[in-house]
Amino acid sequence: MSFNIQIVNEISIKSQGNFSEKMLIEQVFIDSRIEVENGLFVPIVGERFDGHSFLETAIKQGAIASLWEEGKELPEGLDENFPIFYVNSTLKALEQLAKKYLRQVGPKVIGVTGSNGKTSTKDIIDAVLSTTFKTHKTAGNYNNHIGLPLTILAMPNDCEVAILEMGMNNFGEISFLSKIAEPDIAIITNIGESHIEQLGSRAGISKAKLEIIDGLREDGILIIDGDEPLLKLNGNIKTVNCGYDDHNNFKIFDVNQTADVTSFIINQQFQFTLRLLGKHNIKNSTYAIAAGKYLGLNEHTIQIGLDNCVLTGMRMEKVQGQNGATIINDAYNSSPTSMKAAIETIKQLDGFNKRILVLGDMYELGKDEHALHRSVATVISKPITHLFTIGARGKWIAEALLEHNNDKIEISSYSTKEELTEKLLPLLDNGSIVLIKASRGMKLETIAKNLYS
Structure with missing residues (x-):
């Protein structure tokens, strides 16, 4: 720049x-x-x-x-x-300097927010659009009132598309960022439970995320999770819905997942493949497909971008573990919604006789944190074979599963990472897959690294 x-x-x-x-x-x-x-x-x-x-x-x-x-x-x-x-x-x-420089360079601007998946969606969009345009994206988690202006001010002078992640802790923050960025395309990945402690409810979270339209250009479009009822809009904003329900503009069909590749069809017309794990990443990819189509890319070019996508670390990151085990390091952050989605992914993958969950505390869930942790147990069933929990809140997941453990899943809870790792290591072989997930503050990547080959 x-x-x-x-x-x-x-x-x-x-x-x-x-x-x-x-x-x-x-x-x-x-x-x-x-x-x-x-x-x-x-x-x-x-x-x-x-x-x-x-x-x-x-x-x-x-x-x-x-x-x-x-x-x-x-x-x-x-x-x-x-x-x-x-x-x-x-x-x-x-902030003023960032706004002036952004207008001077004049790229198309894509703003990305949501409770979960912001960074992954940003990375996928960048992979798709960089096939055709000179792109610039938010580095790391530079997505707040300081990070976003710095991201803009690091943009090359020849940038054609700027992909800006927008994070928040409270009301008014996304609105502020959107008014700086003035996006041509605004994307809301989903509505989860992150920051429910500050925002009161999922409806409050939705209201805060929808502030991204406050800076949206007059001719801009809003791309949203079309399966989320809280994101229904009234007004003149052009909205593109993505998801699994029938009413979506970009409807996902025929999902097929393995540990190495995921395939899916959009609108019963075009098949895409993705070398990323997780049903949630299919939807994140659909936002990128919608943005690519809006900017004139064809399906072949979009697929080239998906083939080259690499996510920022610790987001459903597949690593080979000791004795040929497969480790899924999703330790960057968590909410009940994203934890359940990751567990469902592990359940759907073929070729493993031991499916092991390592789950820890989730933060900022407010007065309902006990119930929200316990709710994770509702999706822990066959073919999951082992549940390891770490932390006082993580133990609530184990306690809930113990009450209806009809599938005889082996359940254990630990207060230290060292003890958990010691008990986990003997289970690792080429038929094992391990999911590691908790809030960022738990730093469970330290467990993951001790399992790598």
């Missing part, structure tokens, strides 16, 4: 130092520990730190200019020629 320093001058109250109108900014950064070239430093004020304290370090790392909150003292001995651009709020200025 690069833009003229004049854009920075336009959003500032006043400036000092020497700078040429031809000066180019090639990186925007907030972390003074990062080495950059021709960087604009944006000192963010947080609860426990103030980025203004690190200007001198940022200069050593490659900053050639800095935003500066008016009223803050500059460091003693700062070169008087160093360009400083004063603003009322560096965070607000970062």
Whole structure:
């Protein structure tokens, strides 16, 4: 990326130092520990730190200019020629700068939100659209009020499609992000239980996710999970429904899954294959197919993109384990909805005589967390053979299954990862498949790594 320093001058109250109108900014950064070239430093004020304290370090790392909150003292001995651009709020200025740069580059913008599957959907869309367009996508989980502007400001000047993930914890946050991004295509992957503690109910979650239409361009489209009743809309927004129910515009038929490949048919016309596990990833792929069709791609090109798709780590990530076992590392995050979907996937895969679940605590589920954990047990049945749980909340899943364990599944609960791993390792062989899933805070990838070959 690069833009003229004049854009920075336009959003500032006043400036000092020497700078040429031809000066180019090639990186925007907030972390003074990062080495950059021709960087604009944006000192963010947080609860426990103030980025203004690190200007001198940022200069050593490659900053050639800095935003500066008016009223803050500059460091003693700062070169008087160093360009400083004063603003009322560096965070607000970062957002303004992102919006200006986005309009300057002018790509098609795809905004992606949802309780689960945002990152996977973003990755699949990028794989499909990068067959034809120069794309740029959110890196990692840079999907909040700071991460989204930084993602935009890292966009190459020749970007044709920007795929921006939008996360949230409360009402108003998606609306804010959508108004910065002004998407041409807005996608809501699903409505789950994540953040129900803050939003009160699934209906509240749906309301918060639907804020993505607040910045949607007048001629834009909304692509949604058409199987979710809470996403029914009234109004003039062009909506594309994806899912399994009959009314969907992109209806999924004839799903066939193995441990290596998934096939499905859209609208009884076109068959697609996917080297990703999980019924939920079929729907995530359908959002990408719908976006691709909207942007003019044909089915053959879309399939090439699906063939080349690689998801961000720890999302139904298949890895070979010890003694030839198959490990499904889905430890990045979890909700009851996504946990149940992952379990159903393990049940549907052929070729395994031991199907082992390693499930842990799920967070931010509010007052119903006990019932929501117990609800996971309703989908744990044959051909599942073993359930291992970790954590106090994970144990609730085991307790619920013990009450109706008609399939005689072996159930055990642990308080430490080390003890669980010790009991699990002897079960691993080439007929075993292990699913590992919990909320991010459980860090169950440490179990997964101990099972790898």
